[in-house]
Amino acid sequence: MSTVEERxxxxxxxxxxxxxxxxxxxxxxxxxxxxFTSGQLPMRDxxxxxxxKVGDGHGLVPAADAKELAALCALNAIAxxxxxxxxxxxxxxxxxxxxxxxxxxxxxxQPAVINGASELLGTAFGDRGAHARSAVGVAAxxxxxxxxxxxxxxxxx
Numbered sequence: 001m002s003t004v005e006e007r008x009x010x011x012x013x014x015x016x017x018x019x020x021x022x023x024x025x026x027x028x029x030x031x032x033x034x035x036f037t038s039g040q041l042p043m044r045d046x047x048x049x050x051x052x053k054v055g056d057g058h059g060l061v062p063a064a065d066a067k068e069l070a071a072l073c074a075l076n077a078i079a080x081x082x083x084x085x086x087x088x089x090x091x092x093x094x095x096x097x098x099x100x101x102x103x104x105x106x107x108x109x110q111p112a113v114i115n116g117a118s119e120l121l122g123t124a125f126g127d128r129g130a131h132a133r134s135a136v137g138v139a140a141x142x143x144x145x146x147x148x149x150x151x152x153x154x155x156x157x
Contacts, residue, residue: 004078004088004124011123018083019043019076022142028080033092033155035084039100039148040076041141042069051144054113055104061146063109070099070116073149077117078124085155094121094131096152102145103137110135117149 005015018027019040028037042049052059054066061069074097082088099114101107114135122129141148 018079028084030084037077037080037151039150040073041145042072053102053104055107066113067116070147071120074117074120077151090155091153093154094129097133098150099135100148102141110137
């Protein structure tokens with residue numbers, strides 16, 4: 001049986017360094033057997049991968065690109081979780097994913113965008129990756145990010 005990090009490696013991914021907070025909060029916090037991540041943006045090597053609203057049309061982030069950005073948010077959430085628990089094999093279940101999509105007013109494909117995060121978590125954690133979820137369209141996100149994802153997991157001691 002492969003580990004979370006081995007499954008990510010099969011996708012060509014590694015768990016990155018934790019993204020530094022952009023305000024007064026911590027990337028993840030444990031209480032009891034739950035770890036809550038703060039909202040994770042699509043950051044890579046300290047830089048936001050894209051900006052703007054998601055939708056169809058000139059100057060908008062296409063939904064397919066936003067889906068990939070949501071997966072990057074989930075990877076950053078995995079990094080935040082690892083920073084708290086040390087070993088990702090301690091995760092017993094991905095409990096809840098909340099995804100926010102900065103949406104052009106006519107865009108209604110938020111669930112398909114947040115599938116990027118859900119699918120990555122499912123691949124990484126296998127059966128432990130099945131989760132409840134919300135996909136919400138919003139007017140704007142921090143730093144003009146197109147997507148933001150927060151994750152809650154349960155862990156074993």
